Amino acid sequence: MEYAKSTIQYYEQNAEQFWQGTRDHDVTQNYDAFLDALPGKGPHKILDFGCGPGRDIAAFKNLGHDPVGLDGTLNFVNMAEKHTGCEVLHQDFTSLDLDAGVFDGVFANASLFHVPKNIINEVLETIFVSIIDGGALFSSNPRGNDQESYSNGRYGAYYSDKAWLNLVKSSGFFLIDQYYRPKGFPREQQHWFATVWRKPI
Numbered sequence: 001m002e003y004a005k006s007t008i009q010y011y012e013q014n015a016e017q018f019w020q021g022t023r024d025h026d027v028t029q030n031y032d033a034f035l036d037a038l039p040g041k042g043p044h045k046i047l048d049f050g051c052g053p054g055r056d057i058a059a060f061k062n063l064g065h066d067p068v069g070l071d072g073t074l075n076f077v078n079m080a081e082k083h084t085g086c087e088v089l090h091q092d093f094t095s096l097d098l099d100a101g102v103f104d105g106v107f108a109n110a111s112l113f114h115v116p117k118n119i120i121n122e123v124l125e126t127i128f129v130s131i132i133d134g135g136a137l138f139s140s141n142p143r144g145n146d147q148e149s150y151s152n153g154r155y156g157a158y159y160s161d162k163a164w165l166n167l168v169k170s171s172g173f174f175l176i177d178q179y180y181r182p183k184g185f186p187r188e189q190q191h192w193f194a195t196v197w198r199k200p201i
Contacts, residue, residue: 035063038104044065141159
């Protein structure tokens with residue numbers, strides 16, 4: 001799909017700049033919410049969906065888990081492998097190839113909004129199948145009013161809170177937590193909607 005190709009091309013050209021701009025972001029609130037939802041004591045097999053240069057893979061590895069990255073941008077895949085020593089899958093979001101029941105959880109931080117709206121159901125269903133029964137999905141997306149945007153080569157789908165909740169529920173997950181980020185700001189300044197989901201047993 002043209003939107004996906006253009007988005008990947010943007011990140012290929014700006015990979016190092018993106019790494020420098022995001023490597024020190026504090027997303028421990030998201031880590032905690034996700035890890036608390038995973039079944040059992042671990043260590044857990046985690047898929048970092050849209051892993052970028054590998055910041056979150058490194059965090060999960062340092063916590064003793066077994067993370068695998070996935071990204072459509074080859075520069076990100078190479079950077080993440082170099083930074084973490086972990087396996088990183090080079091897969092476009094529009095043509096995923098994931099085995100069933102492999103992961104205890106999928107961590108999708110600021111990535112699923114890049115999936116075109118006409119295939120988001122298919123992508124969520126693929127993620128659902130890849131997670132073990134009782135496993136978890138974390139997502140964090142920029143808040144919007146169900147509009148699509150295409151600027152500077154990057155595609156984005158900006159869902160309303162209600163639309164995103166209904167969309168993920170329709171894929172088979174049930175909601176176990178939701179919150180807005182950044183933490184401690186007034187709601188109008190909390191531009192990210194984080195949700196945590198469970199796959200039924």
